[in-house]
Amino acid sequence: MLRxxxxxFNGVLVDDEPIHLELFQKVLAEEGIELTAEDYYAHYLxxxxxxxxxxxxxxxxxxxxxxxxxxxxxxxxxxxxxxVRERGFPVFPGAAELxxxxxxxxxxxxxxxxALRDEVEGALAQLGLRDRFxxxxxxxxxxxxxxxxxxxxxxxxxxxxxxxxxxxxxxxxEVLVIEDSPAGLEAAAACGLITVGVANTxxxxxxxxxxxxxxxxxxxxxxxxxxxxxxx
Numbered sequence: 124m125l126r127x128x129x130x131x132f133n134g135v136l137v138d139d140e141p142i143h144l145e146l147f148q149k150v151l152a153e154e155g156i157e158l159t160a161e162d163y164y165a166h167y168l169x170x171x172x173x174x175x176x177x178x179x180x181x182x183x184x185x186x187x188x189x190x191x192x193x194x195x196x197x198x199x200x201x202x203x204x205x206x207v208r209e210r211g212f213p214v215f216p217g218a219a220e221l222x223x224x225x226x227x228x229x230x231x232x233x234x235x236x237x238a239l240r241d242e243v244e245g246a247l248a249q250l251g252l253r254d255r256f257x258x259x260x261x262x263x264x265x266x267x268x269x270x271x272x273x274x275x276x277x278x279x280x281x282x283x284x285x286x287x288x289x290x291x292x293x294x295x296x297e298v299l300v301i302e303d304s305p306a307g308l309e310a311a312a313a314c315g316l317i318t319v320g321v322a323n324t325x326x327x328x329x330x331x332x333x334x335x336x337x338x339x340x341x342x343x344x345x346x347x348x349x350x351x352x353x354x355x
Contacts, residue, residue, distance in 0.1 A: 127230055150198050221343070237261075320332035
């Protein structure tokens with residue numbers, strides 16, 4: 124039985140992966156380093172900012188010390204906020220409606236994302252959805268980004284620690300994850316969670332999940348309940 128849902132953020136609710144790529148490229152170009160779209164989507168898509176910059180710098184044979192990484196993250200964050208202040212957060216069709224439908228059923232919801240917390244909070248505030256989510260796990264909350272399962276492990280623990288305590292506690296096979304990247308799906312599967320892949324960012328053939336759909340707009344509460352029932 125479906126008892127809770129954990130959403131990825133970028134590429135599932137907010138259509139800003141192209142923005143992140145553009146800004147990674149902009150900041151790295153300021154450092155004299157090229158990042159192609161092919162490399163980003165193939166190797167760095169699920170990384171948080173720290174992980175992406177660290178990996179790209181190492182691949183380029185460049186120093187990747189903590190002060191340099193912090194500077195790059197800060198510059199990208201400024202550019203990102205400038206962008207969304209001017210244009211708003213781009214949201215996938217059907218995303219807000221899906222969240223509202225699930226929340227109306229009384230299921231606890233959470234987000235597990237490699238994005239910075241203020242980016243997630245800003246988008247949810249724009250959508251009027253902040254109070255629908257009982258927990259947010261963002262880049263600041265874990266040391267290792269996806270495909271490491273730490274984020275999803277923490278998300279499940281947070282849901283189980285909400286007052287009032289759920290009885291019985293949520294089991295992994297009762298919690299569904301919606302992800303757009305192979306690394307994110309790998310992280311969720313490592314925790315024993317039920318997975319749905321949305322091909323908003325990667326091709327459907329690249330996603331391994333209990334169910335793969337073309338886009339967020341193709342999902343409904345009934346569809347998600349069926350996925351969990353079929354996986355049991």
